[in-house]
Amino acid sequence: MKKSLTYIALAIIGTLVSCKDEVKKPKVIYDTASKTNTVAKTDSTQIEIADLPIQMEGTSYLIHPVGDLRVFEKGSKARYGSSSVNDVSFTISNLGEFEITGYLQNLKFQKVDSDSIRPLTDKPALILTATYLKTVADKTQNQIMVYTLADSDTNKDGKIDTSDIKTLYLSNISGERFTKISEDFQELVDWNLIESRNRLYFRTIEDTNQNGQFDKNDVLHYNYIDLASKKWEVKSYKPI
Template identity: 30%
Template sequence: MKKHFNKTVFILCIGLLFMSCDTEQKTTVAINDTVESAEDFTIKKDSTAIKVLKLPVHIDSTQYLYHAIAIKRVAIDDDFSISKSRYGSYGAASTSYNNYTFSGEYAGFIVEDIQTGNKINVINEEITITSATIYNKLENNPRVEFVLYKGHNLDTNKDKKLNHNDLSALFISDLDGSNFTKLTEDFEEFNGQRFIVENDKLYFQTQKDVNGNGIFDSSDNYRNYVVDLTAPVKKAVRYDEQLMNITKQ
């Protein structure tokens, strides 16, 4: 009986050890307040990503074709040999396009104007896009058109690849693929957005790991931003502090 009890305790300890290791691996932030530049967290090439050009998609009511560049993931063993490959986001079977949204893992997009023949390479940096949603006049707002991208451009956990273990960021471009811009601040985790048609503005929220412990918890703060989509240059302006001050009056 005692021998069986000791064996059970040993198994539980081993299980807790693995759980602890797994939690540590999922840490998404390897930064603190001493970090001065995002350049330390950019990578020239994600060695686990192979870029594959998908067949084009025509965006309804526009003159644009979107040529998506999907990411084919390869798993690397400890000896850096390729062991297997897979398409899609976080091991999913495939990338997809549905209801004006690309989902999966993408390295970028090439937008082709079928009337003029002009082509624009939307993204000119190493980045992983997990979704791209097209807001055109037919489906959304007759006054503004734009594309929102969610993804990762900083290797915030320092594992030399860009995936869901890194901080999420929000980007925007014009419908023709020009003026690709990052809206979220570096080292802030993107939490969600809302497009208000009535005032042509985009609102989104982030969270920052202010204590530098690599975990988002109650000690970290949330930040709210607004973007005027009618402006020629899309810029995120923080507004939560101003509104919260009203509650203190």
């Protein structure tokens, strides 16, 4: 009887695992007819709003986080602990020490002595983090922002979201020189600043077997950028 119950339990677990595998979506779908990135269309039904501006310490620019108005089911709590009216959250970002996080459509930059506001990008994107490298600025006078974001609809589901490939970008504190430093169709694993060398190290993973997933069978790439240099040149290294 115990063995029968065990077999039944295993069968149920197997079915659940099978179902889980079936619904798992690929991060990237390859189009053999075209090598260009897929760009999702902007959802015209969303209402775009901006948070109040942020000024990173020691800089002369204001940063305006821009994103979609979030509506919650009655009684639910706002994601970032923000105030809400009628279950609508008017806060779209969260501020840590020199870092802005959220699910943002854009960031807009404004010099403190100017009324002119410029966008970081004119293309669809989902910005997850924007980090000001304060220690690099203190040592080199290079005021640099680092971004993690999704910049294209890699899984071709008609939208850019967290199910798409995450990439790494840099810009000046003014939002200018917005530059992608990770390779197309490589998922950003992580990044780390080595302050003593003014180097930004980062890892990406390449879907070498092109099965649409990033797993143990794929290849990790190791890279760094010397942020003391005016030229942002990605250099590879091999720790293993």
